[in-house]
Amino acid sequence: MSNAIHTEDLTKTFGNFVAVNGVYFDVSQGEIFGLLGPNGAGKTTTIKMLCTLLIPTRGKAEVDGFDVVKEADEVRKKIGVVTEKLVAYDRLTPLENLRIFGRLYEMDSQSLKQRSEELLKLVDLWDFRKTRVGNFSSGMRQRLNIVRALIHDPEIIFLDEPTIGLDPTTAHNIRELVKRLNSEEKKTILLTTHYMDEADRLSNRIGIIDYGKIIALDTPSNLKASVGQDATLEDAFIKLTGTKIRDEPIKNNQSHRSRFHFGGRF
Amino acid sequence: MKPLKTIEEILTIAYKDLKEFQRNRIGLIFSIIMPVFLIAMFGYMFPSSTNTVHDVPVGIINLDNGAYGQQFLDMIHQALTNSSAFKLVDVETVEDAKNMILAGSIKGAVVINENLTMSLLTNNQAKITILNDPTNTALSAAIIQGFSALINAISRQFAYSLIVRNIPDANPQFILQPIQVDVQGIVEGGGSYFDFVAPGFIGLGVMMSGLTAVGVALAREREIGTLDGLLMAPISRVSIILGKTLAQTIRNLLQGSLIIVLAIFVFGVHVRGSPFLIAIILILGTLSFLGIGIVATSIAREQESAQFILGFLQFPMMFLSGVLFPVEQMPLPLQYVSKVLPLTYAVDALRKVMVLGVDLSGVVVELLLLVIISVVTIALGVPLFDRAVRK
Numbered sequence: 001m002s003n004a005i006h007t008e009d010l011t012k013t014f015g016n017f018v019a020v021n022g023v024y025f026d027v028s029q030g031e032i033f034g035l036l037g038p039n040g041a042g043k044t045t046t047i048k049m050l051c052t053l054l055i056p057t058r059g060k061a062e063v064d065g066f067d068v069v070k071e072a073d074e075v076r077k078k079i080g081v082v083t084e085k086l087v088a089y090d091r092l093t094p095l096e097n098l099r100i101f102g103r104l105y106e107m108d109s110q111s112l113k114q115r116s117e118e119l120l121k122l123v124d125l126w127d128f129r130k131t132r133v134g135n136f137s138s139g140m141r142q143r144l145n146i147v148r149a150l151i152h153d154p155e156i157i158f159l160d161e162p163t164i165g166l167d168p169t170t171a172h173n174i175r176e177l178v179k180r181l182n183s184e185e186k187k188t189i190l191l192t193t194h195y196m197d198e199a200d201r202l203s204n205r206i207g208i209i210d211y212g213k214i215i216a217l218d219t220p221s222n223l224k225a226s227v228g229q230d231a232t233l234e235d236a237f238i239k240l241t242g243t244k245i246r247d248e249p250i251k252n253n254q255s256h257r258s259r260f261h262f263g264g265r266f
Numbered sequence: 267m268k269p270l271k272t273i274e275e276i277l278t279i280a281y282k283d284l285k286e287f288q289r290n291r292i293g294l295i296f297s298i299i300m301p302v303f304l305i306a307m308f309g310y311m312f313p314s315s316t317n318t319v320h321d322v323p324v325g326i327i328n329l330d331n332g333a334y335g336q337q338f339l340d341m342i343h344q345a346l347t348n349s350s351a352f353k354l355v356d357v358e359t360v361e362d363a364k365n366m367i368l369a370g371s372i373k374g375a376v377v378i379n380e381n382l383t384m385s386l387l388t389n390n391q392a393k394i395t396i397l398n399d400p401t402n403t404a405l406s407a408a409i410i411q412g413f414s415a416l417i418n419a420i421s422r423q424f425a426y427s428l429i430v431r432n433i434p435d436a437n438p439q440f441i442l443q444p445i446q447v448d449v450q451g452i453v454e455g456g457g458s459y460f461d462f463v464a465p466g467f468i469g470l471g472v473m474m475s476g477l478t479a480v481g482v483a484l485a486r487e488r489e490i491g492t493l494d495g496l497l498m499a500p501i502s503r504v505s506i507i508l509g510k511t512l513a514q515t516i517r518n519l520l521q522g523s524l525i526i527v528l529a530i531f532v533f534g535v536h537v538r539g540s541p542f543l544i545a546i547i548l549i550l551g552t553l554s555f556l557g558i559g560i561v562a563t564s565i566a567r568e569q570e571s572a573q574f575i576l577g578f579l580q581f582p583m584m585f586l587s588g589v590l591f592p593v594e595q596m597p598l599p600l601q602y603v604s605k606v607l608p609l610t611y612a613v614d615a616l617r618k619v620m621v622l623g624v625d626l627s628g629v630v631v632e633l634l635l636l637v638i639i640s641v642v643t644i645a646l647g648v649p650l651f652d653r654a655v656r657k
Contacts, residue, residue: 076500085491091289103278104499
């Protein structure tokens with residue numbers, strides 16, 4: 001099976017701070033790959049480099065065979081990204097939001113109309129298609145966030161903490177949707193989450209990143225077995241990363257947020 | 267970069283921004299109320315400002331061929347030899363003077379009428395005309411006040427000589443005031459301080475929203491997370507910036523037009539020039555301020571620093587571009603500073619078109635300067651922005 005994502009010595013530094021330090025991993029086509037790690041471990045920076053939002057300081061990354069720096073536009077056409085923050089305009093309706101993003105992906109009006117209806121029905125937002133997003137609950141917003149990322153039918157989907165802060169029912173429905181996208185539509189999914197149970201149930205393989213390095217990469221069952229019989233994924237995670245509470249390196253984090261994240265090229 | 271694809275991307279971003287703006291009712295209302303409120307406030311606060319002026323160029327025309335005409339011309343020149351307020355410029359005809367006022371090279375003119383000597387020799391009242399520029403009421407008031415005082419002083423000297431000579435059968439009115447001051451505006455109807463401040467505040471509104479528009483819009487999109495969505499789409503960065511620039515230009519044009527309509531109906535502001543020309547000035551003004559805003563946002567390391575830089579540019583522009591007070595009332599060094607500010611040219615062009623009704627040829631210099639500022643700053647700003655965000 002060919003690789004949907006391939007990284008080699010992928011590194012990102014902000015000043016003296018090394019956020020991602022020589023990361024190597026591959027994600028196969030049609031796989032759900034969980035990327036886990038404590039806060040500030042380098043998960044989001046890794047995803048941002050793969051999504052062309054940040055330029056790697058060193059190393060290489062390919063998405064669907066395209067280089068994330070040299071062929072950024074090709075990469076962008078192949079990926080759909082669900083970020084932690086809602087990527088939709090509050091003053092517009094779900095239909096208007098999907099129309100805007102669909103047009104940016106060069107979709108024609110007819111297929112855009114069909115795809116919007118299909119996706120909004122899929123996440124039970126069709127009845128609210130003309131309601132402004134600003135009036136939505138957090139669950140509705142996250143469902144819209146997901147379908148916005150799927151509007152152009154991408155082959156590879158990045159889900160950055162897709163169920164954070166959601167009630168159990170909405171989180172369950174989103175997990176079911178992720179499973180369906182993978183099993184029925186054969187989408188490749190890279191998932192980050194702090195919910196170990198969610199990662200365990202959804203992922204085919206899991207990579208654990210800490211201090212910018214991949215410190216373990218295996219199937220959930222092998223990771224659990226490495227700790228002991230009846231161990232949970234959380235046990236394996238704690239064994240590998242320790243119990244010390246991490247805070248994001250505020251100074252460096254601010255310095256790289258201080259400029260516009262405008263990544264990519266003209 | 268494919269041009270058609272880029273145009274479609276620009277239009278999509280612009281459409282999205284305008285749709286959001288249209289739905290932001292409070293923002294929409296206040297963006298219109300603010301300049302109208304300022305016009306009202308300053309219009310009532312300073313209805314007839316006549317502050318001290320410096321080196322104001324005033325034309326002088328002697329149409330009289332007689333001895334008195336030349337004598338009066340010499341007296342006016344002599345009286346103003348050591349004046350720092352006015353600088354006399356010799357002009358041949360009234361038409362030349364009007365054109366020079368329209369072009370801004372002189373701010374008013376004194377006309378010694380052709381029958382002056384004949385009138386005085388035949389014991390009839392003579393007239394000296396002061397031509398003024400109604401776009402600039404404060405400066406006009408200073409010119410009228412200064413030259414009326416001077417002409418009246420000359421008139422009094424002449425009256426004294428008449429009394430001494432004890433001319434029989436002379437008209438008492440002629441004895442008391444042999445020379446009358448006649449004030450004429452170069453356009454019908456004159457002008458009010460509202461006429462002066464309205465174009466200024468329209469220009470100011472365009473400047474304030476233009477300077478901060480792209481930076482603030484991008485900062486807002488980054489804060490709420492939607493910028494990542496645009497950056498992860500297969501579109502060029504130029505499209506994002508130009509799409510936002512287009513949306514802001516359309517918004518400013520609509521906003522400026524609405525303010526002009528309100529100024530006409532609420533404050534009786536006179537608009538004599540072409541609405542099309544006014545629209546062009548608003549568009550070019552917006553583009554030049556957007557360009558400066560993009561450059562300022564790009565060179566700042568942080569959003570907060572960008573706001574300081576923009577504030578540093580906004581406040582001097584507000585006071586040095588002739589929005590509130592005529593540039594000529596400022597000390598000379600500040601008058602030079604005003605010449606490098608795009609708001610000076612936008613406001614100047616708006617005043618000329620709105621109040622004097624000049625056509626394209628009358629504002630071609632201002633428009634060219636605004637085009638140059640727009641092209642240079644946008645051409646400089648886009649790559650600077652790219653460099654800043656790719657770090």
